[in-house]
């Protein structure tokens with residue numbers, strides 16, 4: 217049956233362009249907010265979730281440090297007063313360029329201009345055995361799933377009479393030594409060192425191993441050698457077993473099979489790769505092997521009219537970034553800002569500007585009082601870096617209420633080492649796959 221088009225979206229007003237934005241992540245949301253300020257545009261923002269997720273703090277939800285609601289922000293609330301911004305919650309399926317239409321699970325929508333801001337998904341590199349036996353960390357649901365699974369496995373370890381099963385239930389293997397893997401490993405080590413032994417006195421936590429497995433010869437590969445070494449030292453001090461130059465071949469049952477041996481763990485987190493979200497209708501010739509969509513210096517998809525891509529999914533090759541820009545929030549936000557300016561400039565028949573990334577620095581936290589920070593003029597680690605990391609992340613969170621709750625949580629956690637978020641929340645319906 218042919219789907220209805222534009223159901224319940226009013227026709228755009230005379231002279232207004234309809235811009236459809238796919239994805240309400242860092243890039244899509246910023247663009248919708250900027251274009252929503254101008255009555256020259258009717259904006260339709262489509263996402264599968266009715267909330268924006270602050271991915272940099274997902275690892276704290278996974279380790280029971282923050283409530284999911286603290287890092288999720290309802291999209292509709294942001295646009296309450298914007299009459300020219302419409303929101304639809306739907307799974308996006310394809311773009312049909314001949315009719316300038318987006319196909320979703322709830323119907324089709326027509327655009328004058330389309331902006332793809334669908335970000336990335338976890339890349340299991342086609343290895344089904346890894347995909348079936350591990351979990352990624354890209355969404356709030358996955359973070360909650362990890363929290364549940366780890367806690368459930370401790371309950372299992374308590375009642376198991378089989379030593380190998382208990383050992384696997386206690387161990388945690390994190391694959392991928394980028395910022396996500398490093399931050400998660402550090403937070404789990406803090407839990408093991410400070411909280412879990414108090415809650416499970418019958419379990420011997422000296423037997424719990426946290427493995428961080430990385431295929432290359434260093435952690436934090438996108439940062440300097442200085443930060444890689446510091447992060448490794450910090451993690452080892454916390455008791456994390458860092459295995460460099462180790463390739464995971466596959467996972468089976470409660471085993472992780474690497475090229476240098478077998479690790480016993482029922483908790484495997486896959487933080488070893490990302491790929492651009494697939495959107496049917498985009499010609500394969502403009503999609504890179506890692507699923508990113510090739511764009512020009514104005515974020516226009518190469519060879520396509522009226523279609524743009526921003527953020528993690530966009531692949532813009534420049535002399536400074538021959539492999540594309542880093543897949544971080546500031547790139548997505550800055551590309552949204554530049555595109556908004558250009559779309560407005562086009563309407564006003566003014567000159568458009570190509571995109572230039574202003575890199576203000578990178579950072580990663582490893583644990584309490586431990587972080588590494590790289591600014592354009594300095595690199596450092598330790599307590600001061602950790603304070604900067606906390607400040608920057610707190611100020612980047614959407615919403616004053618969320619900021620306040622996170623601050624209070626962090627403060628309580630710092631002094632008491634003890635947040636009471638270690639709840640196993642079971643979905644009523646089984647087999648609900650995390651998205």
Ligand SMILES: Cc1cc2nc3c(=O)[nH]c(=O)nc-3n(C[C@H](O)[C@H](O)[C@H](O)COP(=O)(O)OP(=O)(O)OC[C@H]3O[C@@H](n4cnc5c(N)ncnc54)[C@H](O)[C@@H]3O)c2cc1C
Pocket residue numbers: 238239240241242243244262263264265268269271272273274275306307308309333334335336353354395396493526527528529543544545546548
């Ligand atoms: C665990 C983790 C930690 C990170 N830490 C940092 C950090 O400390 N600093 C930093 O700068 N960056 C960090 N990043 C990277 C940062 O989050 C991304 O660069 C940023 O989110 C990219 O923004 P985006 O708008 O391109 O995509 P996203 O923010 O990923 O947004 C994509 C949106 O598209 C929606 N979507 C996707 N597919 C569909 C579909 N088929 N149908 C409907 N909706 C869909 C999603 O629901 C999502 O809302 C981290 C990422 C992760 C996963």
